[in-house]
Amino acid sequence: MKNINRMEILKFISEITDTEAIGQETFCGKNIYFLRNKLNNFWEEKYQVEFISQTRKYFFTLLIRGMQAESDFIHKRVVDFLRSKKLQRNIIVDTESISTMV
Numbered sequence: 001m002k003n004i005n006r007m008e009i010l011k012f013i014s015e016i017t018d019t020e021a022i023g024q025e026t027f028c029g030k031n032i033y034f035l036r037n038k039l040n041n042f043w044e045e046k047y048q049v050e051f052i053s054q055t056r057k058y059f060f061t062l063l064i065r066g067m068q069a070e071s072d073f074i075h076k077r078v079v080d081f082l083r084s085k086k087l088q089r090n091i092i093v094d095t096e097s098i099s100t101m102v
Contacts, residue, residue, distance in 0.1 A: 071095040
């Protein structure tokens with residue numbers, strides 16, 4: 001069983017959404033990250049990504065929510081990316097209206 005590299009997942013999501021990942025440990029906790037972009041010289045959060053560990057060995061949930069736009073359009077690409085990593089874990093990818101177990 002491989003470990004889940006959160007930064008690698010965030011980098012992938014950032015690339016397909018044209019955003020930048022930042023952590024908000026102070027306000028929201030260490031497992032929640034925001035993806036933001038710059039618009040008219042102001043940073044705005046577009047997506048919230050939360051990593052929820054269910055058990056130490058197998059179950060893991062990746063929760064992606066849109067703050068400015070719906071996140072369902074990236075669901076299939078994130079699922080395919082995680083499958084390609086062959087992590088040997090049950091990972092649930094959950095966006096606004098779609099949930100898939102990888």
